[in-house]
Amino acid sequence: MHFNTFKRQKLSQYTWVYILALGLIITSCFKDNEVDERVQSIRAAKRAPGVSAHEILSSDTYKSIKVEIHHMEGYPLSSSTASTVINWLEGLVNKPTGIQLVTKAIPAKGKEKYSVQDVRDIEDENRTAYSIGEELGLYILIVDGYFEKDTETEASLGFAHRNTSIVLLGKRMEENSNRFGKPDKDRLEITVLEHELGHLLGLVNLGTEMTSDHEDHENTGHCDNEECLMYWAVETNNIFNTLNQPIPTLDENCRNDLKANGGR
Template structure:
């Protein structure tokens, strides 16, 4: 059974649904156009997310593996982050659900997508656009000995967070709180879904980091490359905001 909490921010509704039910795959889903529409490249749905041209609301489904439930801080801040950027007059619905963990050390992009395909239920329906977040109980298999990923955007409406990696890099001496780190990584990856930087949302002014494609050259911006790696600096426990260039890009592509 789900517990529902309806909040209103700036006149827009954010609905939080919490469930601990496991979801099974539907063998017929692949034949549905809304399922196929969710299997495109990151940034392709940027205008759909930002504008009200085709979709008036967003259903954001967050599924987490056992032991890695997202912090309330992350869920709350994510809702506010989106409300401040996207034009969705009918609001944003957030669903949080637990799924079974695989107790696996590392996950490849292919494995992440398979888990999503077996569990995701939030797809485009009418004027409601579906977005999916998966929080894993392991690490990303493309990590190296010196750098590792805290999150990855792998489809046009799909994001994965490395829950175990985030847990290990937060909460201790000299580290940000888990809520702050989790929120920062989550918002960074959502920024890629919104087409930043130059991944579907064109740049008004060139601010692309030539060494790290898809990222902003402003070190103080949320979309700076180091935000999704171990280099992240949150000593003051403050979530970086989007730089003015990124905000201008989003506005020019249908955002607020």
């Protein structure tokens, strides 16, 4: 009798072990698939600016966009900047289920100058929004320093460094706004962000083909129209030679390029 009881107990234990093992196998397979998709999406987000232009503009692959903004502590965007930029983007892309915005403060690194690799390392440590399923991820980082390639005569306010990635140089932006002879901080932020997003959209001739030749051949990747948002000076401190009143807009040539590549 004791033997039979022991036998039933062993069988019961083995049954539960089997069920548990089977569950772990199924769960493991499911997670492996998730991990594989995420690994692929992370890898796909490490390409050159403009490569994903059609994916961002059209609804062929992705029906929505998640814009993830991380700012280092002490360097948040002005309150109106993000909503203004999102509205601007919505007017250019075909995303039937809309654009979602998430923001977060991350610890400041305290570096005076940042290289492109520094920026990418910080992104890799913190970014969560990647292109998965029908949602495309965009990442914007605001750092607490300057760009290492700045010179005495020309300094970067921001740049697009991957196909879905932008960085703003927060300290440089702060020094060049809300002061006498300088634009308001939100106006400067909006202008630079929209310019860099323009590069992610493939402008000018960076992944979105030109419908007519309007590339500045002395400053490749930019529009030859000084009044256009995609003019080269907009992403540098030289912007103040051209930005007196309104935020620059995309000219007709740039708009035509985007429409031809799947945009509105």
